[in-house]
Amino acid sequence: MALFKDLNIEESILKSIEKMGFTEATPIQEQVIPVAKNGQDVIGQAQTGTGKTVAFGIPLLESVDADARHPQGLVLAPTRELAMQVSEELTKLGREKGITSLAIYGGQDISKQIRGLKKRPQIIVGTPGRFMDHMRRKTIRPEYMNTVVLDEADEMLSMGFIEDIETILKEVPEDRRTMLFSATMPKRLKNVVSSFMQDPVTVAIKSKEMTVENIEQRYIEVHEKQKFDALCHMLDIDPPELAIVFGRTKRRVDEVTESLGIRGFAAEGLHGDMKQERRDAVIRKFKRGAIDILVATDVAARGLDVNNVSHVYNFDLPQDSESYVHRIGRTGRAGKSGIAFSFVTPKERDHLKIIEKATKKPMKQQSVPTYQEALAGRQDRSVNHLQESLRKGDFEHLMGAAKSMLEEHDAETLVAAALRTMTKEPDQTPVRLTGEAPVHSKRRGGGGGFGGGGKKGSYNRNSSSARKRTDRGDRGGRGGQDRGRGGKPQAKVKSLGFKK
Ligand SMILES: Nc1ncnc2c1ncn2[C@@H]1O[C@H](COP(=O)(O)OP(=O)(O)OP(=O)(O)O)[C@@H](O)[C@H]1O
Numbered sequence: 269m270a271l272f273k274d275l276n277i278e279e280s281i282l283k284s285i286e287k288m289g290f291t292e293a294t295p296i297q298e299q300v301i302p303v304a305k306n307g308q309d310v311i312g313q314a315q316t317g318t319g320k321t322v323a324f325g326i327p328l329l330e331s332v333d334a335d336a337r338h339p340q341g342l343v344l345a346p347t348r349e350l351a352m353q354v355s356e357e358l359t360k361l362g363r364e365k366g367i368t369s370l371a372i373y374g375g376q377d378i379s380k381q382i383r384g385l386k387k388r389p390q391i392i393v394g395t396p397g398r399f400m401d402h403m404r405r406k407t408i409r410p411e412y413m414n415t416v417v418l419d420e421a422d423e424m425l426s427m428g429f430i431e432d433i434e435t436i437l438k439e440v441p442e443d444r445r446t447m448l449f450s451a452t453m454p455k456r457l458k459n460v461v462s463s464f465m466q467d468p469v470t471v472a473i474k475s476k477e478m479t480v481e482n483i484e485q486r487y488i489e490v491h492e493k494q495k496f497d498a499l500c501h502m503l504d505i506d507p508p509e510l511a512i513v514f515g516r517t518k519r520r521v522d523e524v525t526e527s528l529g530i531r532g533f534a535a536e537g538l539h540g541d542m543k544q545e546r547r548d549a550v551i552r553k554f555k556r557g558a559i560d561i562l563v564a565t566d567v568a569a570r571g572l573d574v575n576n577v578s579h580v581y582n583f584d585l586p587q588d589s590e591s592y593v594h595r596i597g598r599t600g601r602a603g604k605s606g607i608a609f610s611f612v613t614p615k616e617r618d619h620l621k622i623i624e625k626a627t628k629k630p631m632k633q634q635s636v637p638t639y640q641e642a643l644a645g646r647q648d649r650s651v652n653h654l655q656e657s658l659r660k661g662d663f664e665h666l667m668g669a670a671k672s673m674l675e676e677h678d679a680e681t682l683v684a685a686a687l688r689t690m691t692k693e694p695d696q697t698p699v700r701l702t703g704e705a706p707v708h709s710k711r712r713g714g715g716g717g718f719g720g721g722g723k724k725g726s727y728n729r730n731s732s733s734a735r736k737r738t739d740r741g742d743r744g745g746r747g748g749q750d751r752g753r754g755g756k757p758q759a760k761v762k763s764l765g766f767k768k
């Protein structure tokens with residue numbers, strides 16, 4: 269592994285890197301930085317949580333003239349949360365060089381953004397729709413942009429942002445450098461992007477599996493109706509530091525969040541129908557640990573970097589393997605370890621196989637957790653609390669009471685009674701969740717999906733109606749602000765005529 273100081277990085281940026289606490293570059297950083305330094309276009313692919321932001325951030329910041337106060341670098345990202353996060357990371361990286369970055373995204377008051385733009389940031393990180401709005405209003409002039417980064421480009425395509433991206437790329441100077449990054453690189457993306465990048469150098473950090481090694485992956489076969497109790501039991505058995513629970517639809521997220529609250533867990537939901545202020549507040553609470561469970565649609569699957577997410581639960585299986593890889597990649601970041609659990613209903617067994625085949629990593633099956641195990645989990649925690657209390661000491665004032673109790677009961681019985689008093693039994697309050705249809709693979713052009721035969725008709729009906737209700741397509745913020753069109757990605761890509 270290379271050290272940052274050996275990568276010939278500008279002194280001021282190196283200083284920021286040190287302040288961020290980084291000394292060794294990750295493989296993608298080590299390989300991208302020299303290539304991008306030459307001004308070449310780059311396609312960068314590396315597993316989740318391996319530092320792709322810094323990999324494009326360093327060359328991006330090196331190309332900025334800190335004395336010139338116009339936007340010189342642009343990063344496009346699929347979701348508002350991601351735009352904000354990338355902008356924050358670039359702000360840290362650019363601090364010593366005196367470079368500022370601004371996030372602009374749909375759902376946020378445009379006049380606030382215009383005020384932000386008046387401070388003349390040199391880097392803009394935005395969702396495509398809102399960036400387009402600013403270009404049209406001429407509140408952002410793209411003529412001095414020398415670098416454009418497409419983060420999670422395939423997702424932006426799936427969301428229907430492609431026309432916007434194409435328009436944007438036509439307006440930024442032609443001699444710019446374009447960089448494109450993602451953890452997964454579906455074939456359809458490679459073909460499309462090559463038409464607007466110039467002789468791009470591909471830096472793909474090769475690995476046998478699509479997912480990082482330090483994420484343990486398990487699945488649990490459950491019936492739809494068992495899922496919620498199973499989740500609660502799992503949270504009791506092995507309490508996460510921070511957890512993300514992925515649900516398929518907005519309704520699902522709302523219902524699971526509410527039900528977790530009823531059972532006494534500190535959870536909040538995140539999906540595309542929520543007001544931006546609320547979304548921001550939820551993410552902030554999650555980042556500082558004020559809540560420990562985030563229940564989300566795929567809006568949180570991409571790029572989101574929250575320290576200490578120890579557990580990911582796929583309450584509903586994702587639609588495709590790419591989504592699976594990104595979802596579970598919210599844990600096990602920057603070398604930390606994590607665990608991902610996926611609930612699989614009997615009808616989804618084949619779908620699980622498809623995911624495993626794509627990730628090249630078989631998942632271990634785990635049995636459905638029981639109430640007894642959940643209770644045992646809670647008791648274990650009481651034992652820990654008691655031991656903690658013993659370590660702390662300071663119970664002189666309780667000794668009298670303790671002695672007199674010991675005269676009447678033996679020590680074992682007393683400790684057991686104390687543990688029972690301390691242990692709250694797992695809450696079994698009934699909750700109501702609307703059932704979700706099993707997930708099926710999307711048919712990509714010419715088949716390759718699964719499920720044909722006699723069931724075909726009903727499969728199609730199910731999966732298309734399921735898709736309509738998902739959170740795809742509004743992640744950049746519809747509501748008239750951004751133009752995530754969602755719907756049928758393949759059809760979109762075809763009609764957008766990248767082949768010029
Ligand atoms: N060289 C480094 N040493 C230690 N930590 C690093 C280094 N580079 C980046 N990080 C940290 O690693 C975490 C993950 O980085 P980042 O979000 O860029 O991952 P990513 O590759 O973009 O993942 P994803 O595919 O999920 O978007 C961040 O918290 C980042 O600050």
Ligand SMILES: [Mg+2]
Nearest residue numbers: 320321419571
């Ligand atoms: Mg990223």
